[in-house]
Amino acid sequence: MSLDGSVERRRSEPSSMQQIGNGSNGIVNENGTSMMLYSPSSPQSQSQSQSHQRLRLNPNTDHNPENYEDLQLDYNPSIFTSLERYLPPSMLSVTRQLKVQYMSDILARYLPQGERIRAQKHREYRQKIISNYQPLHKELYTMHPATFFDPSFVEAINKNTEESLRNIISEPSPGVYTFKMLHPDFCEMLLSEVDHFEKWVSETKFRIMRPNTMNKFGAVLDDFGLETMLDKLMDDFVRPISKVFYPEVGGATLDSHHGFVVEYGKDRDNELGFHVDDSEVTLNVCLGKQFSGGELFFRGIRCDKHVNTESQPEESLDYTHEPGQAVLHRGRHRHGARATRSGHRINLLLWCRRYLERIRKGKAHAISRNSLLRTEIS
């Protein structure tokens, strides 16, 4: 199992993260872009590092990276796949194991010891859940496109052209995309799995971490074994879309996710205040059940400095959820959810991020500090 979530939740000191870009372990090129330097921790990698201490400044887009999904890694396999494109040429021909070692050392170097301890604790937390929780639907834990998705969605992704995507996607407001995505049977299965997990939590009195500070109900799917499947969801089904529609936030290089469900209704959360997400791109899909209300409202995109400024009429969108229907938007697109007036509503959220890019920009601390938060807007 990989541990993207735990890595992302590592809280690190800004001073440590400064090292990534401009500190003693980084250099700045003529364009002012920072690079990471390699610091070996093993004799094997030490010998390799002597002549190749640096990562490439820009990714080698001609190189086809290896797949790391089958390995037990401390970081999301997608991060290794992304990072491999930055390896110096001589590292591309070494064994996969050596590449993993090399890249793990690079990644670990930028996490202070306190963070590594915290990450280790989170690994143990997940491991405790996974070794004790018995899944209800084992078929949910690996990706099965034919049974998970609406056929029109699978067909558009398989064709993988801008035209095929535009044929199934609507854009009700600039930057907000909606499309039919999840098969009703999949929604049903995930709802019953979450229910089963919540029952297990209640019976065992296991104290779980909720998805973020604004949702008191719901569960982090990555924490009870669904991380690999959700990685696949991001890699193969969200990234092809974000590559086309969100190039300005690096939609083609999303490499990390935080996957969870939120629950609204009686004895659950009621509404969600105006906020932005800690993601580059957010996928939000209603899973059901019967409900009224709960509309999403969008109010345009702003930078940090102007996040509280008024919105223009043309930026306003109110969207009514339908089970199986996905909404895709930038994390920075200001939004909220109206009160769920009756019934019970559960949504699947996938916050997709560019972890590697945040490290390169010295903003990894922003992920680790905010991964459990949504920034509320007054």
Ligand SMILES: [Fe+2]
């Ligand atoms: Fe949100």
